[in-house]
Amino acid sequence: SQQGEEDPQALSIQEGENATMNCSYKTSINNLQWYRQNSGRGLVHLILIRSNEREKHSGRLRVTLDTSKKSSSLLITASRAADTASYFCATDVYGNKLVFGAGTILRVKS
């Protein structure tokens, strides 16, 4: 079973707009990570946020974590056509593996 659930399942925006994806999970975590996957390719790590952190930035990415609500959000600012991909949240529960959600498909139209 999958720990995280992303919302929305799919998102279509214009280039230059911001994209926000949400992730909810069920159990306490050590950290939460976001990954990106281009069609038919492997996943690429984007950012990690620890359970004692509330917000983290990396370039055009901003991640928030609310452990009381067991949720996280990924914001991509000033999106580009090259950001078109699937985005997954993954939770580290016991420190030995990551459990992935079903993902959000992002399409950025140029």
Added chain:
Amino acid sequence: DTGVSQDPRHKITKRGQNVTFRCDPISEHNRLYWYRQTLGQGPEFLTYFQNEAQLEKSRLLSDRFSAERPKGSFSTLEIQRTEQGDSAMYLCASSSNSLRELFFGEGSRLTVL
């Protein structure tokens, strides 16, 4: 190239045949993971190794599946008597001990006819 490599990238087989996938992790990484991903879904954990020891196996991993990591280097995932439901992308990833980040290979896509 020091990334995770997987072979073959694509495999088409007939139902009932055996298939084997190979993964070469990043050389200094102790942990190696296998995940399975079907269309429209996120990766599902199958198993992981710490060096040569297989420390956890998912209930998804039926007795037709076996994974090895001899000498703690490359790993193989074998599926015996394949079924159409085995059609998926099989992803390998490696990490250091801290699990800060998984480095994924490009995956091995299996199609069972």
